[in-house]
Amino acid sequence: MVFHAKDAIAAIATAPGRGGIGVVRVSGADLAALAETLSGRTPQPRQAHFAHFRDAEGRVIDSGLLLYFPAPHSFTGEDVLELQGHGGPVVMQMLLRRCLELGARLAEPGEFTRRAFLNDKMDLAQAEAVADLIDATTTAAARQAVKSLDGEFSRQIHVLVEGLSELRMLVEATLDFPDEEIDTLRDTDAVARLDRVREQLTALRCRAHQGSLLRSGLTVVLAGLPNVGKSSLLNRLTGEDRAIVTEIAGTTRDALRETIQIEGIPLHVIDTAGLRDTDDPVEKIGIERTWKEIEQADVVLQIVDARAGITPADHAIDLRLPTGATRLVVENKADLAQREVGRFETAGRIHLVLSAKSGAGIDLLHDELLRVVGWQGYGEDAILARERHLEALAEAAQRLDAAAANLQAGIELVAEELRLAQEALARITGEFTADDLLGMIFSRFCIGK
DSSP states (O other), rough: OOOTTTSSEEESSOOSEEEEEEEEEEEEEEOOOHHHHSSSSOOTTTTOOEEEOOOTTTTTEEEEEEEEEEETSSSSSSSEEEEEEEEEEHHHHHHHHHHHHHOOOOOOHHHHHHHHHHTTTTOOOHHHHHHEEEEEHHHHHHHHHHHHTTTHHHHHHHHHHHHHHHHHHHHHHHHGGGHHHHHEEEEHHHHHHHHHHHHHHHHHHHHHHHHHHHHHOEEEEEEESSSSSOOOOOOHHHHHHSSSOSSSTTTOOOOOEEEEEEEEEEEEEEEEOOOOOOOOOOHHHHHHHHHHHHTTTTTEEEEETTTOSSSSHHEEEEEOSSSSSSEEEEEHHHHHHHHHOEEEEEEEEEEEOTTTTTTTTTHHHHHHHHTTTTTOOGGGGOOOOOOOHHHHHHHHHHHHHHHHHHHTHHHHHHHHHHHHHHHHHHHHHHHSOHHHHHHHHTSSSSSTT
């Protein structure tokens, strides 16, 4: 994307399609004149005015509300107009076209929020929270996005950065006195300060991990031989008859995807074709797709028949499962096998005995899924983190560990590791962020935001 910060920009800020109300948003410099030409009246700041929006010939395009937010007291930090009219797609396009005729250009995706960031109305973590709030798929994720938008995540980062700044000041002050550097660090409590910062960072990383689960959820693949109850388990987890269940082997030919929630965490559950040798060309394609889904899974539930236990065919499947995903063995049909539901471990594998048909033991599966992914029930304390946030926090932790390891080796090494740790944290809020990364982040926003 190519941004020109001095241009006035305009876009439809409401979702495509018909609605009771539609909003066209304009941001730029000195927009009072544009508003007066469009509506025939001089807008008063932060007041809603009923107005007729007119085209170049003076004909009424639409009637609605005009709101004017002069800089710097606006979302973007520039003059902002909001034109609220009737939410038909044709009338919204006519109103947008009129704004473009009056000198605005069409906004790029995320350009309004990017201008808010560049004008110091919010930092980068808050800007990303705007998109996270729009994209939230669960109530818990939406609540955490609001907290990040309000600056909760940024405040935690600033606490760490301030602690590192003070620590760097103490460490770098000793560089002029190399013979006394270790004693000076002890006298100024620098070692204890470093330990405290590391503890704070560890706690924040844990909260960020919890938030990443709320934000993106987990991909859970149901895999196993035909007729072990994969489709029945999917139906039980979703609470609906989403998959066809029959006694005929090979009924499921393609992956069936459903999303459920457990304690606010989205789980993307994928039912797959039964894994077996077959001459059916259609079933072969389904099995190939099953292995592709398994390779991309966060958690693989290997479903087996509790009446037979782990058969040689099940063992062969287990050997092919990827080591990167968490694997659980679900022994289904406990009711037919007359076995008690429960959890046990054997040969390094966690087994859950349950019945998808009756629902007995499903709670055990819920709990185990939460446990294996590290969900600790924080909920309200989670930080809705993105992958780049997790990477930056991990890098900062590595730098602080290296600083602690180098305390006896040389103060110059400690100072450098602390500097790099601070830079990694500052990338989260955008203090040190490359322009190409900004372009990547904001290009994923919707137009009008």
